[in-house]
Amino acid sequence: MADTFSSELDRWSWDQVGERIEAKTAGDVEQALSRAGVADMEDFMALVSPAGASYLEDMAHASREITLRRFGNVIQMFVPLYLSNECTNVCDYCGFSVTNQIPRKTLTTKEILAEAEVIKGYGYDHVLLVSGEAQSLVGPSYFRNAISTLKPYFSNVSMEVQPLEEEHYEEMIPLGLHAVLVYQETYHRDLYRLHHPKGRKRNFDYRLATAERLGRAGINKIGLGCLLGLAEWRTDLFFLALHLRYLEKRFWRTRYSISFPRLRPFEGEGTLPLHEVSDRDLVQAICAFRLLDPELELALSTRESPRFRNHATRLGITSMSAGSKTSPGGYVNGEDVLEQFEIDDSREPAEIERMLNASGYEAVWKDWDPSFDGSGMPLEKSLVSC
Numbered sequence: 001m002a003d004t005f006s007s008e009l010d011r012w013s014w015d016q017v018g019e020r021i022e023a024k025t026a027g028d029v030e031q032a033l034s035r036a037g038v039a040d041m042e043d044f045m046a047l048v049s050p051a052g053a054s055y056l057e058d059m060a061h062a063s064r065e066i067t068l069r070r071f072g073n074v075i076q077m078f079v080p081l082y083l084s085n086e087c088t089n090v091c092d093y094c095g096f097s098v099t100n101q102i103p104r105k106t107l108t109t110k111e112i113l114a115e116a117e118v119i120k121g122y123g124y125d126h127v128l129l130v131s132g133e134a135q136s137l138v139g140p141s142y143f144r145n146a147i148s149t150l151k152p153y154f155s156n157v158s159m160e161v162q163p164l165e166e167e168h169y170e171e172m173i174p175l176g177l178h179a180v181l182v183y184q185e186t187y188h189r190d191l192y193r194l195h196h197p198k199g200r201k202r203n204f205d206y207r208l209a210t211a212e213r214l215g216r217a218g219i220n221k222i223g224l225g226c227l228l229g230l231a232e233w234r235t236d237l238f239f240l241a242l243h244l245r246y247l248e249k250r251f252w253r254t255r256y257s258i259s260f261p262r263l264r265p266f267e268g269e270g271t272l273p274l275h276e277v278s279d280r281d282l283v284q285a286i287c288a289f290r291l292l293d294p295e296l297e298l299a300l301s302t303r304e305s306p307r308f309r310n311h312a313t314r315l316g317i318t319s320m321s322a323g324s325k326t327s328p329g330g331y332v333n334g335e336d337v338l339e340q341f342e343i344d345d346s347r348e349p350a351e352i353e354r355m356l357n358a359s360g361y362e363a364v365w366k367d368w369d370p371s372f373d374g375s376g377m378p379l380e381k382s383l384v385s386c
């Protein structure tokens, strides 16, 4: 195995992988389906291929079965708490980009607690801290304070902020940092450069190595993903799966989740999807990851429409956000005036819970505890299924 995933990535040609995916046949897809749950990277290519699109019903059925066996009829609920929309980067798909003339806001400790109070009122016990990338203003010491402030009120505090150093993660884990989400956006180096023309985020390799720093620091869970729409999705997801496999082999005690954000409209100027990802494509992507890895947690945010989210619950998704505000202070203010992107599903958390119940699912308002029975399954669920 290569020393870093960056060097592993360099062994592969994007174009050749794309050609191999295109060349997969119905027979390859059927073989991959017969190996659901123990699929390899060749199988994954078949599952995300155009040929795989003709087997969507079979993939969805297998994905649902595997997910029910592994996770039960349970959806973990989480909600983002936006700490700051300050950002020194230019990402041409994001409302927080430094060149966008929007009011900037960073929450004080008092304001963080006020947001937390509203979020707790919804029933959440798991909060995801989100911010733009403004290292000097919203850096490690700010995050340490935010985690320490919130930990007494939430069982799980996770984070989706700029990539940090290993030592920073080592300091935050004892304070209660549970999981870190760090999406590579795209694994296509040239397109990455194109969409990130300015700021620290321009450094593709530093971002790519974040998951390895997290693994070495001993984080409980790492969240990976691509921003779907920046590059050709089938090939991008192959490299995401390759990244996942690399990390799973090296940091096997860590849990992993995959998110499927599609580009959304946002405040300000920028670029919108260059590579369309349809609802059917997204279903295929979700199912392909489930058939690759039964242990994987699969997340879907409020970027997606109510109709799609209702449907996706039964496909293999294991966690969902609801009632999200994508601006700092959004929960107290009750409106998203400084939002990062437009959300599509604006239903209240209680409404999502009713939808889940009507579909035979139970909403769980926190992540699985790290102190489970070792199987990763909540203890009571393991006993029920014994």
Ligand code: SF4
Residues within 6 Å of the ligand: 087, 088, 089, 090, 091, 094, 095, 096, 097, 098, 131, 132, 133, 201
């Ligand atoms: S995606 Fe993140 S880093 Fe890029 S502009 Fe938005 S907040 Fe800043």
